[in-house]
Amino acid sequence: MNDQTRVWFVTGCSSGFGRSLAERVVASGDRLVATARDAAAIADLETLAPDAVRTFALDVIDPARIRAVVAEAAMVWGRIDVAVNNAGYGLVGALEECADAQIEQNFAVNLTGPLHVMRAVLPVMRSQRSGHIINVSAAAAIANYPGFSVYGGAKCGLEGVSEGVRAEVAPLGIKVTLVRPGPFRTRxxxxxLERAAGHIADYDATSGKFAQLLGRMDGRQPGDPDRAAAAIVKMVQDGRSPLRLVLGRYALDKSRKALAAAEAELAEWAPVGLAADFTA
Ligand SMILES: NC(=O)c1ccc[n+]([C@@H]2O[C@H](COP(=O)([O-])OP(=O)(O)OC[C@H]3O[C@@H](n4cnc5c(N)ncnc54)[C@H](OP(=O)(O)O)[C@@H]3O)[C@@H](O)[C@H]2O)c1
Structure with a gap:
């Protein structure tokens, strides 16, 4: 293996960002361990570069399977350089409209699953004293919408955990980056995008309206997943590792607006909050 060749481990390669990224990684000459719930859906990736691609079935809600697949993946080429937590799905509906099981499942896939993948790859990366973990977040994590409270909350949790892990592993030569896309034309x-099991008319004007907006946007999202994949590969090749790589104009504008609003609110409420300290 060429010294410059990286080994990537990517979840959710059957579709969308994961599929585009898998193809881009192979085209760049790097090695790829691609995973998906249904291994048959990604078998064709092996034919792109039989010596450079391995595929495994992986559902990220299963921590034992995550550990087993990562262990096997690390043995294929003896290392894992880049691990991408891409697998995820949306849940649209007001918090009250979602069933208990829907909330738990969404957090299991979007938050707990990526945490288990990180926990599985970190021993490999610590032994290498190098590695780059990339966690796919969402614009909902910086300023959430009505109707995305659970999904955006899971992504917000992923952002918080990633920031902490980044500080934990930086001294060990390991990088952690969040990728924050706006609307992209994937599937x-x-x-x-799962719908909440319940319906409460009081939320029609908020989360109901948002769900309709998402439906109307399908096929017209401004983001191109192939270009997103190119941006991720470019960021990895660059060697520097931002905490956040915001993808697309929509997410960039939204992130800037949210930061400005947070700054204005901090200033407005500072006198009240500052009064909470001891006076002497
Ligand atoms: N597209 C957007 O506008 C957008 C915006 C912000 C963030 N994102 C994030 O981008 C990531 C990829 O989504 P996408 O837009 O590329 O949608 P997509 O085309 O529908 O792909 C979603 C991928 O996640 C996989 N997945 C779902 N649940 C899984 C599980 N339990 N275990 C393993 N894999 C699972 C799917 O695999 P199966 O084939 O097995 O279902 C599929 O490969 C997600 O984390 C999503 O939240 C997307």
């Missing part, structure tokens, strides 16, 4: 709305 997310068509196949990865």
């Amino acid at each position: 997310f709305v068509a196949r990865s």
